[in-house]
Amino acid sequence: MRLEIAVLAIGDELISGEISDTNTARIANLLRGRGFVVREARCVGDDEARIATALRELARSHQVVLVTGGLGPTRDDLTARAAGQAFERPLILHEEALGLIRDFFHETGLEWDPRNEKQALLPQKALAIPNITGTAPGFWMRHEGCDLVFMPGVPEEMAAMCEREVLPHLEELCGGLAPLQERVLKIFGLSEPRVEGLLDGADLPGEIGTAFGVDYPFVHLKLRLAGERDSALLDRAEGEVRERLGDYIVARDDETLAGNVGRLLTEAGLKLSVAESCTGGLLAEWLTDIPGASNFFDRGAVTYSNEAKNEWLGVSKRILLDQGAVSEDCARAMAMGMRQAARTDLAVAITGIAGPAGGTAEKPVGTVFIALSAGDAEQAKGYRFGGERYKVRRMAACMALEWIRRYLAARGGTRPGR
Amino acid sequence: MRLEIAVLAIGDELISGEISDTNTARIANLLRGRGFVVREARCVGDDEARIATALRELARSHQVVLVTGGLGPTRDDLTARAAGQAFERPLILHEEALGLIRDFFHETGLEWDPRNEKQALLPQKALAIPNITGTAPGFWMRHEGCDLVFMPGVPEEMAAMCEREVLPHLEELCGGLAPLQERVLKIFGLSEPRVEGLLDGADLPGEIGTAFGVDYPFVHLKLRLAGERDSALLDRAEGEVRERLGDYIVARDDETLAGNVGRLLTEAGLKLSVAESCTGGLLAEWLTDIPGASNFFDRGAVTYSNEAKNEWLGVSKRILLDQGAVSEDCARAMAMGMRQAARTDLAVAITGIAGPAGGTAEKPVGTVFIALSAGDAEQAKGYRFGGERYKVRRMAACMALEWIRRYLAARGGTRPGR
Known part of the structure; x- marks a missing residue:
């Protein structure tokens, strides 16, 4: 009933x-x-x-x-x-x-x-x-x-x-119910119509219903199975979806992207440190919100001022003067410096302009540079994110997590979205 | 109409x-x-x-x-x-x-x-x-x-x-409306019945309606005035409430406690740095969520590991070994070390056990130490906060803000809750 x-x-x-x-x-x-x-x-x-x-x-x-x-x-x-x-x-x-x-x-x-x-x-x-x-x-x-x-x-x-x-x-x-079984796949980097387009003609079992949701910046695809049916049908549907969306699936069900990254780091026995400027602690807060965060998280630096970037992360005054704090070179130096200071396996850095003020013609509000130092290399890249201050900050912190997730996925054999 | x-x-x-x-x-x-x-x-x-x-x-x-x-x-x-x-x-x-x-x-x-x-x-x-x-x-x-x-x-x-x-x-x-005028007083440190008890028999103007709300850990008292009436009535009601609740009012209307602290620091021309352990960046995130945060915020350290507390904040290995990272001495050393490292006017530190794991008989989950270094002194104190991990973290970050607000209120002549 x-x-x-x-x-x-x-x-x-x-x-x-x-x-x-x-x-x-x-x-x-x-x-x-x-x-x-x-x-x-x-x-x-x-x-x-x-x-x-x-x-x-x-x-x-x-x-x-x-x-x-x-x-x-x-x-x-x-x-x-x-x-x-x-x-x-x-x-x-x-x-x-x-x-x-x-x-x-x-x-x-x-x-x-x-x-x-x-x-x-x-x-x-x-x-x-x-x-x-x-x-x-x-x-x-x-x-x-x-x-x-x-x-x-x-x-x-x-x-x-x-x-x-x-x-x-x-x-x-x-008198007891047959629960509705549901699987939520959390997608990062594709719009809702793009996801629907990629799934057009997918061979999902007929018993599976689908629905969409948005939790900025994620799109949630929900696979549903009513009644007492075999959950293997959900597995089959998920497999089909994964074949089409592949690596855009960053987390599943109750897990968040941060939770997924934390679990992958813990499983790999790796430690992370983070250096944040425009996100101001948001990334560290997400990571330490996870019970047991001390297993994979060593420390974070919220280096808002240039002095902090120079003293704690060793970003050279030359970079800060010539390229400025919002630059690819600064992000790369922050990640390198952070990793050296904390002696962690990985370090990620974020620097940018979250707005509403502080933008210029060359570096408008939403300009964000992200860098990752891991293995024997650093990588860094610039983005231009849209929306208000909180959206730029959210998007920047998510993108930094996604860099870590992709690095761990490429490194290990484990499936990153699970 | x-x-x-x-x-x-x-x-x-x-x-x-x-x-x-x-x-x-x-x-x-x-x-x-x-x-x-x-x-x-x-x-x-x-x-x-x-x-x-x-x-x-x-x-x-x-x-x-x-x-x-x-x-x-x-x-x-x-x-x-x-x-x-x-x-x-x-x-x-x-x-x-x-x-x-x-x-x-x-x-x-x-x-x-x-x-x-x-x-x-x-x-x-x-x-x-x-x-x-x-x-x-x-x-x-x-x-x-x-x-x-x-x-x-x-x-x-x-x-x-x-x-x-x-x-x-x-x-x-x-055809145009006379807006409902409302003033929200945000109260920290008193329960809802305590607030109502303190206001019993208060001489509020008859035109003023009151209502309560809760936004953990704050109690919101709303003063309302319908129609085109003189807003001086709201001022009078607010004055009456302030006389009874005094310093428990920590912010007003759209302002948050963090926003209030940020404004007070900016007005006083003071710079702040923060050292966080169990709150993991939450306090830094709240402060940097405010546009213009660079006017009062220099940097934050999320020193999750003991090494980070020792290297960045100069917390002695003796304290970490004898008293442990969750101790009054450690909190005080974190605040002192943070202030020295950042050369800011104030520094605040938080260390504790947010749970669900990590508690002991002597230091159960919810044990949090807060310290403030400002002027020519440090102060530190221990608390035992109730509730789940996110509640302990929220309460700890709010209490640290409240310490700063009270320090600034005692120092300057400005009214801190405005």
Whole structure:
């Protein structure tokens, strides 16, 4: 049985432009792991009438509605009241919920604040759901064939509650599911129509569905297989795609390009250091975001000033004076100097003009030089990337990673995109 | 006149968990600048029937529906078809749209791909909207008192189209609006209930509304004033809040804590360098994300290995051996060494255990030491931060910024939170 599931995220900040709703994606990811699919997602503000309307509408057209947000202790947390209004159930002080809140305060040694009692006011006949990472308990209620599950809006609390308390019950509800199998191939260096063009006439098994997504600067190609079918079909489809897109596939599924590079370095037993100017630490941050980064990452230098490039990386004053800090020679010298200083197997360097200011006629905003020092050679090259500051920085850091990935692929026999 | 506006974001990737929808927040921000408010936001996948249903429902209950996504050239881009189906209008090859697409290819020197012709298939009586940054034109249609505006899903293209082509028409539609005035105070170091408790009984002007938001690890307090009222009321409210929350307010409105620190450093004519271990470049990345960062930022060291701490920052082998890299002495030595190496006015250092591995009984995951070298002294202190790796890293980088902000506040006479 396939459940029709909707997500409702509540909070003024989600529709005011202040922040983006990330809970929906997080819920969808958790559900997908168990074979559930979200059909629709909505955001409404902290407005009791609008929350109630959304709850009623979603309950009519779905079998499960997962709600996040508005369970907190402050006055603009209105979800429980709105649920009561939507389904005509008075709010009652829920003894079990109150117990859960008091337990949390007791266990974490936090000072009890009477404001938190408000969080135990739930619609009649609701079941309280424990919150192991925060004060607000969730709750579960049923209305005319629809299960409504209310979780906190704090992403960490929501995710923990969803995983531990909600998913097992959903699985009971529908007696187990055949999960949708999906494989995501992450493509770097080809546009979406180019990818589709290259795949025209590809001999994919008929059971495989395909879809596209973009996560700048990557294009994601999704291969999907519904139901209990043999995952060898996905392998066959992936093989077919790889034959046509080849080395443009830089990562797969949950792995990022940085994660892939980190894994390849670890497998090869190689150490990396990075020298960054215009990316200002972005590349180092991506690499060290990976648990276990110390296995392959030695150090990074964010050499914003010319003095730093000269002192730490040994870039000569002559290069800085004659060619300037944004030049092929400077990038090459940065990579060489970095590798010598850190005594790592590889070093990569990035220097450029991310904008909005600093561009010239000769070197406009978006001009970026990348260099790699590895084995017994250095290579360096200039690019002109488009878009705003954050896009130039992202693209530059991705390109540097891609240089490392291609170097490792050419060097070893392992398949780099896996 | 206040328009009822809804946003509909289309794409499988938005409800599958692959990415979060950021377009809604971007649209809401653009609208807010002109006094418009989004009332509801929805996401549906690339499914013609579901898109059509959402369009019909939203058109019934709103005066304006802003749609993004699904205008691309590939087979899973179904928005124009769904719009045609929803309002019973056949698709036609729209000559003006085709001209806009051809113009874009001509101007950017891209090779013409016949697949792009699909992007000119629009519902009858739709008006094409030019896309200056990409191939897919948008379109505008009216159905029974509702204006529906269709924009591409690529955030940059969507934002440019919304700002240049859509907002001016919306303003015409309602003959100009008195914008909602809002001030956001960003609070660091107090929980949401603590903030609400401190504000209990505050003498805010009656016209001022308040709301809360969380952007980890910050609490946002929003002061709102509707209509054409005097913004001095906001100033008065802000003054009242500052008296109660004082120095916990670390930034205001669009400024981030990093942006605030960067501005204070620039105003004071001071230069900063940073030495990072567990944050791995995150702090440097935040600081260099600010245009003009070279005015206050000299360099950063991502000294992941002990060798790097010793060679670049002069942390003695004795400290690394006796106290370890995660220690107060090491943090202090890192800050001192960084400041000496870079000859900057200030240097800040972070070392800790971000997890998930690497913790011990004595130094569990979340143990972080921060040090600041400035003026004629160094200070250092240990913390124990909660949560996952990314939370520990974020909290550590924020705390280091807060140290700098407080140092600058104590040093100069300027108000640090402005």
